[in-house]
Amino acid sequence: MPRQSSEVALAAEAQGRDAPPFCPPTYVFTHAILVLLKGVAELGNTIFVDTLTEICKLSGAEDDDVCEGAIKLEGPIIANDLRGMSIGSKTSDLFCITFLGLCSYPAVTPFSISFPKAKPSTARPTPSGQDPIQIVQYSDIHVDPFYVAGSNTNCTKPICCRDYSAADAPGNNSSPAGPNGDHNCDAPVSLEESMYAAINDIAPNAKFSIFTGDIVDHAVWNTTQAQNTIDINDAYSRMSSALNLIYGVTGNHEMSPVNAFQTTAEGTNAQWVYDLLSSAWTQWIGASSASEADKIGAYSAKYSDGNLRIISVNTNFYYIQNYELYEKTMETDPSSQFSWLVTELQAAEDAGERVYIIGHMPMGSSDAFHDGSNYFDQIVNRYSSTIAALFFGHTHDDEMEIAYSDYSAQSFSNAVAYSYIMPSMTPTSGHPAFRVYSVDPVTFAVLDSTTYIANMDDPDFQTNPQWTKYYSAKEAYGPLASPPLGDGDELSPAFWHNVTVAWESSDADFNDYISRKSRGWDVESCTGDCKTNEICKVRAARAENNCVTPTPGVNFSKRDLDESGAVKHQDECGISVARRTLGSLVQRKELLELVAKRSGQQ
Numbered sequence: 001m002p003r004q005s006s007e008v009a010l011a012a013e014a015q016g017r018d019a020p021p022f023c024p025p026t027y028v029f030t031h032a033i034l035v036l037l038k039g040v041a042e043l044g045n046t047i048f049v050d051t052l053t054e055i056c057k058l059s060g061a062e063d064d065d066v067c068e069g070a071i072k073l074e075g076p077i078i079a080n081d082l083r084g085m086s087i088g089s090k091t092s093d094l095f096c097i098t099f100l101g102l103c104s105y106p107a108v109t110p111f112s113i114s115f116p117k118a119k120p121s122t123a124r125p126t127p128s129g130q131d132p133i134q135i136v137q138y139s140d141i142h143v144d145p146f147y148v149a150g151s152n153t154n155c156t157k158p159i160c161c162r163d164y165s166a167a168d169a170p171g172n173n174s175s176p177a178g179p180n181g182d183h184n185c186d187a188p189v190s191l192e193e194s195m196y197a198a199i200n201d202i203a204p205n206a207k208f209s210i211f212t213g214d215i216v217d218h219a220v221w222n223t224t225q226a227q228n229t230i231d232i233n234d235a236y237s238r239m240s241s242a243l244n245l246i247y248g249v250t251g252n253h254e255m256s257p258v259n260a261f262q263t264t265a266e267g268t269n270a271q272w273v274y275d276l277l278s279s280a281w282t283q284w285i286g287a288s289s290a291s292e293a294d295k296i297g298a299y300s301a302k303y304s305d306g307n308l309r310i311i312s313v314n315t316n317f318y319y320i321q322n323y324e325l326y327e328k329t330m331e332t333d334p335s336s337q338f339s340w341l342v343t344e345l346q347a348a349e350d351a352g353e354r355v356y357i358i359g360h361m362p363m364g365s366s367d368a369f370h371d372g373s374n375y376f377d378q379i380v381n382r383y384s385s386t387i388a389a390l391f392f393g394h395t396h397d398d399e400m401e402i403a404y405s406d407y408s409a410q411s412f413s414n415a416v417a418y419s420y421i422m423p424s425m426t427p428t429s430g431h432p433a434f435r436v437y438s439v440d441p442v443t444f445a446v447l448d449s450t451t452y453i454a455n456m457d458d459p460d461f462q463t464n465p466q467w468t469k470y471y472s473a474k475e476a477y478g479p480l481a482s483p484p485l486g487d488g489d490e491l492s493p494a495f496w497h498n499v500t501v502a503w504e505s506s507d508a509d510f511n512d513y514i515s516r517k518s519r520g521w522d523v524e525s526c527t528g529d530c531k532t533n534e535i536c537k538v539r540a541a542r543a544e545n546n547c548v549t550p551t552p553g554v555n556f557s558k559r560d561l562d563e564s565g566a567v568k569h570q571d572e573c574g575i576s577v578a579r580r581t582l583g584s585l586v587q588r589k590e591l592l593e594l595v596a597k598r599s600g601q602q
């Protein structure tokens, strides 16, 4: 490939500005970067991995071992994407958004999911009035088997509390980790076990638990199939000795390399993950649902003690950080999961069953491809009178998403479904949490959702974490709706829409929600555009409507520190080293020249 000197010059010119270039109409700048990267990818995985690793190190983004490990794992997948990509295609635009944060989202490719039967006129059932049952949800446990009490919590890696070096060793650092966890670290086993004990104390009669995924820690530069296997088996064995009946999902961190789930059309590389999960789940979902789960990490299982079906979807097939999905022409229905889901929901509707859809990534999130999210939302709309609620995790924050039948005229009267987004147990984004729902035993409508936390600021947290009630959704949000939520009422999609309307006229009520997102930890106030955008996000179970715009790649530092030198709130987005490395090309002319030099060799 010849050296693209004119494009480098253009890129360099664009670099000179204070603000990064935001989507010039010609896409010249972003295309120039892609052409260069593709040129390097065409020279082979080794050169591509070496180049990205060098950029990562030069940028000072991460410690050398983090750069090397992460890019060795992620790089070959990205190189393969680039080799197959035609610049200017929809796939290349999406790649551009994910990795460089430039340009705007391409329009959703229109596709109508086909349904075996027309939507019946059945309305959402009203609650039965019978005594509620309790169910539990927890998520994103991210247990670190290499957590060392006394090691440094202020290290130079994406997660701390490991004995990385002599300077991080217990007794040799000025920020020693307590035994039960720290905001800069993933969770020790002791925190996980204290949560299961608290669930049993607080909700001893809970009928079942929903675990919305992510077991493995965030040391993504050092994952192996062997270690993930140990982590997954250990966590499920602790869960199964503590809790009765658990419905699990396939998290993105269960895979090594992280997120990299191929579709069935590509040849499944994640069979070992599905084998592990399906054998852990058999005891709860039965052999037949488990053998379904062994195919693509998704299953449908009848709850034996009520008229409820749990459908667990594998959301990794719509996740923008699953770099296996950037095929030349991206699949409309990866692993045929949508057609399978329609079959399952139709069977449930025919049988008069209520359904909970559970999954890892909330489908309206900015982490979801707009296309997959749109198609999924069509399915939710079609079966909205059968789906009692949806439950997700992944974002680590306490959030929510409302689905509408008409996103251009959102109203309480066309709000059709509601997604509960569970905050994480791992403390990197706030205090560790779990939730107890109060549920109608007939309609399975959620009547209340109470979140419990272990407040890490309590003086006795490190000796004996206390899990206490943080808030009840009915108590906190019920009075905001007009009319206020009644005693036996469901937290319905219409109710939640009305809560968002109340937020529009009260910054204080809205900021209570913002504060709850991180369970009161490291809270920043959100007003004006921030508030408008957050409300927009809540009103979007379809990603194209969530008002999130791509953020151009940044000059990043090892750890994102705030003014006080403390580590900022971390979420999934902070983690992909390759993504951050490529993103830095947008800001760093000299690094781009290195790519140009490599792509020009031979």
Ligand SMILES: *[C@@H]1O[C@H](CO)[C@@H](O)[C@H](O)[C@H]1NC(C)=O
Binding pocket: 166, 167, 169, 172
């Ligand atoms: C403490 O760290 C220093 C380097 O920062 C190292 O030289 C020393 O060996 C370490 N001591 C222990 C006990 O690990």
Ligand SMILES: *[C@@H]1O[C@H](CO)[C@@H](O)[C@H](O)[C@H]1NC(C)=O
Binding pocket: 146, 162, 164, 219, 222, 224, 227
């Ligand atoms: C990397 O993982 C291995 C297990 O696969 C572990 O023994 C080692 O301590 C980890 N390295 C770091 C730097 O955390």
Ligand SMILES: *[C@@H]1O[C@H](CO)[C@@H](O)[C@H](O)[C@H]1NC(C)=O
Binding pocket: 412, 481, 482, 483, 492, 494, 495, 498
């Ligand atoms: C939502 O608000 C409308 C008024 O805007 C009201 O008619 C309706 O009953 C409310 N529904 C719920 C469930 O709060």
Ligand SMILES: *[C@@H]1O[C@H](CO)[C@@H](O)[C@H](O)[C@H]1NC(C)=O
Binding pocket: 154, 175, 564, 565, 566
């Ligand atoms: C963490 O370490 C950095 C660099 O060694 C230092 O600047 C910062 O103040 C430390 N933060 C805390 C909270 O100790």
Ligand SMILES: *[C@@H]1O[C@H](CO)[C@@H](O)[C@H](O)[C@H]1NC(C)=O
Binding pocket: 018, 555, 587, 588
């Ligand atoms: C990014 O950081 C590099 C090195 O610190 C600096 O040269 C460059 O000007 C920075 N770019 C921006 C846009 O801040």
